[in-house]
Amino acid sequence: MRYPTGATYDAIVVGAGPAGAHLATLLARAGRSVALLDRARFPRDKVCGGGVSRKSIALLDLDITPIAHKWVSGAFLTFQNRAGVIKEFGYAAGCMVLRSEFDQLLLERARAAGAFYSGETAFLDVREQSDSLVVETSRGPLRGRRLFAADGVASAVRKKVFGRGLVGTVPALEARVELPESTLAEFGDRAVFDFGGMPRGYGWIFPKRDHLNVGVYSPFGGSGLARQLSSFLERYPALRDRGKLTTFGYAIPLRNSAGLFERGRVALLGDAAGLVECLFGEGIYFALKSAALAARAEIARAGGEALSYSQLLRRELLPELRAAWLLAQGLYTFQEFAFRHLVCNDRINRLFAGLIAGDTGYRECLVKALLAAPAWIARPAPPRDPVIS
Ligand SMILES: Cc1cc2nc3c(=O)[nH]c(=O)nc-3n(C[C@H](O)[C@H](O)[C@H](O)COP(=O)(O)OP(=O)(O)OC[C@H]3O[C@@H](n4cnc5c(N)ncnc54)[C@H](O)[C@@H]3O)c2cc1C
Structure with a gap:
């Protein structure tokens, strides 16, 4: 599909995984003109536990x-x-x-919200101009006011705009x-x-x-x-x-070494930004959350509110990721001890379940586990159930 010629999109989103498709939906629903592009042909698979x-x-x-x-x-x-x-x-x-089915569902929703989608379209390069930017793609140039990189762990946009080595x-x-x-x-x-x-x-x-x-x-x-x-x-x-x-092997991005998520008109989301939690390697939630924060910042900016995407990340997401890193250090450095004392402990494993469900935050989990330390260190909780035969 060729792009509608002459258009300047409010937002160009590269990558139609969870981060990109969700952002495209939110911005299109807020009345923005959005071009969403992905180099793959959907439905496509992604190495992921799903x-x-x-x-x-x-x-x-x-x-x-x-x-x-x-x-x-x-x-x-x-x-x-x-x-x-x-x-x-x-x-x-x-x-x-x-993931082939999940990502397809999110993409269909973005299109239904009004985003213009171009599949089998790879990002190649970007040039910033005074009031806009031009994105070079495998199907030709595309003009926009903002560029959102949701192109995954090996993000080509990140490499072009931020250089190599930003994400570990x-x-x-x-x-x-x-x-x-x-x-x-x-x-x-x-x-x-x-x-x-x-x-x-x-x-x-x-x-x-x-x-x-x-x-x-x-x-x-x-x-x-x-x-x-x-x-x-x-x-x-x-x-x-x-x-x-x-x-199937693939990389999980756990760190954004410089804490850098925006430069000029370009912002990084999800895996491209290095936003995966360390404890379980969960990335879909953080991809979606970064999209929600980027959309919120965009909408706030248009309303004259000085609230940047990076500020929102620092306030709402990064402290949680840091707490997840500390929890991971404790859990995996002393594996067998942590299993008997923490994982088998009903109170603590309820907190861990709450992390997945969203009832508990990582900071809350860390603080509660530390406060309860005298009890769980003194008394290991014995495993109760038989093995899987
Ligand atoms: C083995 C493994 C298991 C995992 N299991 C889980 C799990 O069970 N639960 C969980 O929450 N997380 C899991 N994750 C992490 C999760 O898969 C990612 O965090 C998540 O997919 C990030 O979403 P995203 O939208 O940022 O990027 P992606 O889902 O990677 O989407 C990026 C998109 O960008 C496109 N793209 C790439 N380059 C270009 C380009 N140059 N031009 C145009 N488009 C481009 C790609 O085709 C792709 O569609 C797992 C990861 C791995 C490696």
């Missing part, structure tokens, strides 16, 4: 039932499947999706595991979090309609992820019967 937390769904304010694979109302919390605790939330704390990443590896229906049924609607699933990190098993998504991640990075994933899977007898395993 765990969408309840707080993300609340932020989206969208019925995702049509694409929901499983509503997760419980978790099996374990240490290397040697001991475990079953945590029933009593509500759906999140939803398992396929760690690798994560996942696989799709096909199993007989009877074995899948045993996992039900519970997600497995294995807090010894990888050295200084965790392993996950996320149930989908017709397969399991399994993976390993450490906020400290780490090498030999294929070996780590294979050892993780070997600890679950139910997974040994699997068919061929295809693994």
Whole structure:
């Protein structure tokens, strides 16, 4: 598709993942002219566990039932499947999706809101002019007043405008595991979090309609992820019967080293900005939240209010990400101790569940865990539930 010629868009959004599609929706709904472009052809897949937390769904304010694979109302919390605790939330704390379907839904909503979408269109370069900017794309130039980079962890916009090295990443590896229906049924609607699933990190098993998504991640990075994933899977007898395993690796951005999110008319969102929380590697919520804050700043600016996107990030998001980093340090540095004392402790694991659901903030969780330290350090809570056989 060619761009409508001669138009100057209020906003050009590069990348139609959760950050870009959500921002395009919010700005288009606020009456802005928006061009949303993505180099991929949608629906496209994205390496991701596809765990969408309840707080993300609340932020989206969208019925995702049509694409929901499983509503997760419980978790099996374990240490290397040697001991475990079953945590029933009593509500759906999140939803398992396929990113191809989830992202397509968000893109359709952005288009329905009035954003002009151009697929298979790659960002190439940007030139700032006095009152606007010109974005060079694989389909020709496009003029706009603001450019929002939502083009993921390897953001080409970020590299052009902010240079290299702004965002620090760690690798994560996942696989799709096909199993007989009877074995899948045993996992039900519970997600497995294995807090010894990888050295200084965790392993996950996320149930989908017709397969399991399994993976390993450490906020400290780490090498030999294929070996780590294979050892993780070997600890679950139910997974040994699997068919061929295809693994997919990708980077998770955990740090924006200079705390830089805007330059001139350009702003960074989601993975492009390095906005993923360290504790579980959850990025979809932070991509959506950064989009919501960018939209709020845009709308405030037009109303004459001096409230920048960077200020909003510093106020509402970055302190939470810092607290998540401290929690991750505690949880993964002393893995087995943390499992017995923190993860198995009902009061503390309720706080962790609250993080996913959105009932608890990371700072609140950190403070409450620290205040309760004398009790949980003195008394380890024994694991109660049998392993997954
Ligand atoms: C193994 C793994 C498992 C994960 N599991 C989870 C999970 O279960 N739950 C969770 O919340 N998070 C998870 N994450 C993190 C999550 O996937 C990301 O944080 C999230 O996708 C970020 O969204 P985004 O919109 O910023 O970027 P993306 O979703 O990466 O979207 C970026 C878009 O930009 C497009 N693009 C890239 N370059 C260009 C270009 N030059 N021109 C035009 N378009 C371009 C891409 O095609 C893409 O569509 C996981 C990550 C990994 C690696």
